[in-house]
Amino acid sequence: MFEIFGIPSQALFGQLLIGLINGSFYALLSLGLAVIFGMLNIINFAHGAQYMMGAFAAYLLLQYLGLNYWVALIIVPVLIGATGIVVERLFLQYVRKLDHVYGLILTFGLALMIEGFFRNYFGSSGEPYQVPNLLLGGQNLGFMYLPTYRAWVIVFSAIVCFATWFAIERTRLGSYLRAATENPALVRAFGINVPRMVMLTYGFGVALAALAGVMAAPIYNVSPQMGSDIIIVVFAVVVIGGMGSILGAILTGFALGIIEGLTKVFFPEASNTVIFVIMAIVLLVRPAGLFGRTA
């Protein structure tokens, strides 16, 4: 034990760790939002609700089918991603030609429906979800105690973020995607099925949110409002980072998580508001966002 700026190292690094965890979720969620926005020109307000659905799906699979965390980590994104594809076919494909805000309003409506539905069946108190056996316990690093599960979340979400970045920026499929973002009509003329690509992109974005939900389940309580709590912060993250860049979304997510964690140590009263304050400052100094092109 030692002290930094009069703060015990345990507290400082502990909050830093929580910040990194939150940052992992901000990064995963804002990454999903950026991917969806790039392709569909829709801000997916239901993203938080889909993250919550991911957590609930993991909880229900364990509770009723006895399927553990690791199975959930694979099945849940596929399942919830599939519901995303249904949503895209049923609703979103019809609003893409309208003003962008209609997509926002529509997905806001979806988020309300999903949250209301889960509140109705599960109340608003929340359910606990056990950390998987393999990841129980932790390491004492001397200056702090590091629970294994939390280390896993940080490492795994960093891997997922990197893989997504790689798939979009460095593969052939990703190049189609980026081309279709720039000019869908032309890409279609080359014989690529753009509507299907749009549908799958939305499904993928939703799957990312669900994956984040599964990872969040053992850390936060699984509760119907967990999605709306986080999505507004993620919006602020997206405004700060700008949605033009995948890497920008990831970096901004992690960085803001850490800043939020540090604020908890040095100025706890402001920990809920610090990200919004940073958003306001960024708007004053760099209105387009840190990595953004002007929208």
Place this chain on the structure above:
Amino acid sequence: MASLADPAILSTRGDGTRSLSVAFAAMVAFFAVAPFFLYPIFLMQALCFALFACAFNLLTGYVGLLSFGHALFFGWASYLCAHAAKSWGFPPEAAILFGTFSAAVLGLVAGFLAIRRHGIYFAMITLALAQMMYFVAVRAPFTGGEDGIQDVPRGRLFGLFDLSHEMTMYVFVLVTVLAGFLLIYRIINSPFGEVLKAIRENEPRAISLGYKTERYKLLAFVLSATVAGLAGALKALVFQLASLTDVYWTMSGEVVLMALVGGLGTVFGPVVGAFLIVAMETYLAQIGQWVLVIQGAIFVFCVLAFRRGIVGELAAFLRVKL
């Protein structure tokens, strides 16, 4: 690309002011008779929300800027009015003015930040700023946290009228809301309002014509926030309560729903929408969380198939302005 709040009417009969006068007379007549059939407290709630939705419509329907954070002005004006009336002993008219003025100041700050971005970013910024001020309201000592500010005294208006009497309060709310409604009507039909509509239809063109659109947007934002604040301050006196519900994001969503259902960019749409949504919430209160599901479903339905809203469709059908 279809812009937000497409003008519903392409051709109207006459100059369109007659239909507006008829509709306004019908609305006043309805609210004059209504307290004999419906609970005054329900009507006052509907009136406050109608004014709130009209204020929101001024910004979203006529300038095309979707604010997802109007609860910020509604809720904070409600808190500050309640605090002024209860802790500082302000008479009702002064408490309401104080709440409304505070909303104007908040609107100036929030608007200054939000108009720096367009479209969906604007919506996200307003939502985020409102959420920030929600957390401030949770923390601030005077707001009373989860309990809110309770037992706010209604007081005597100008020292003459005792507002604790239900019908006196109703008349006061009705007159104030109608004044706010006419103010907004005056704004959207002024030369200033025409510029706002030009910005909604094509901002680059408005800029090329020499309009400093940023200033117009900021002033529209402040006006909208101010009237929303007036509605919130009134509501604090009606219910004698200011609570976290009114600053939460769900409230911002509700006002979007009201304006959307009634008809964005129509004069009477927000009033109709507010009335319907408040009625729905009042009568469906016993089915609990399903209200959220129904609200969500209405959003989805309106966006997919009913973008003009009730009044917008009616106006298009009758080919008149409403």
